[in-house]
Amino acid sequence: MSLSQLEGFVAIVEEGSVGRAAKRLHVSQPPLSRRLRSLEEELGVLLLERHARGVRLLPAGERLLPYARQVLATIDAARHVVGDDVGDDG
């Protein structure tokens, strides 16, 4: 499990399509498709259902989604706290 996988998963869900998400993340479609695939394999469950009009969230994906977002949000917050010099009294 990597942050790239989680970021890709969230983007795919939000865009409803791997290709769309790929553009958003500035990568091409195949690598992103593989990222999702490897995430599913590692977790041992299918996260999204692929069909001709894009992808669709499966139950396991719905359960994972909030955690994935939480992780990304925490990462983002972490970047801020270390980059900022604020203290308790400042």
Place this chain on the structure above:
Amino acid sequence: MSLSQLEGFVAIVEEGSVGRAAKRLHVSQPPLSRRLRSLEEELGVLLLERHARGVRLLPAGERLLPYARQVLATIDAARHVVGDDVGDDG
């Protein structure tokens, strides 16, 4: 920023030493040392102070630590929710 970097950082802090943390993570010392280094470079701040008796947390490291733990805990929780089949009604 990667989960490996965060995991390494937390382990190094908890063990107070890169070598110790390396054993705990089942990797050798040099790769783990580089992981920490690359994390610091990416964030643009020093997280730990190296000295002859091990390492010591710097202010930026102290700020990062809870976020790093939060991320790892969320990842762990995520693995459980997707691997488990529990629903709202039991």
Place this chain on the structure above:
DNA sequence: CCCGACCAATACCGATTGGGTATGCCTGCG
């Protein structure tokens, strides 16, 4: 049914990253 458009999956290749071993430098002790 056949064709074209759209979308995800796979094959293949080159670049980057990551880990391991060997080694160097610094620090603390007697």
Place this chain on the structure above:
DNA sequence: CGCAGGCATACCCAATCGGTATTGGTCGGG
């Protein structure tokens, strides 16, 4: 100074990652 402990660096090899080209499957039009 000689010994011990610990992090950093150099170098090599394998694994991972990203990009291009291509395939397979589905939906809409004639």
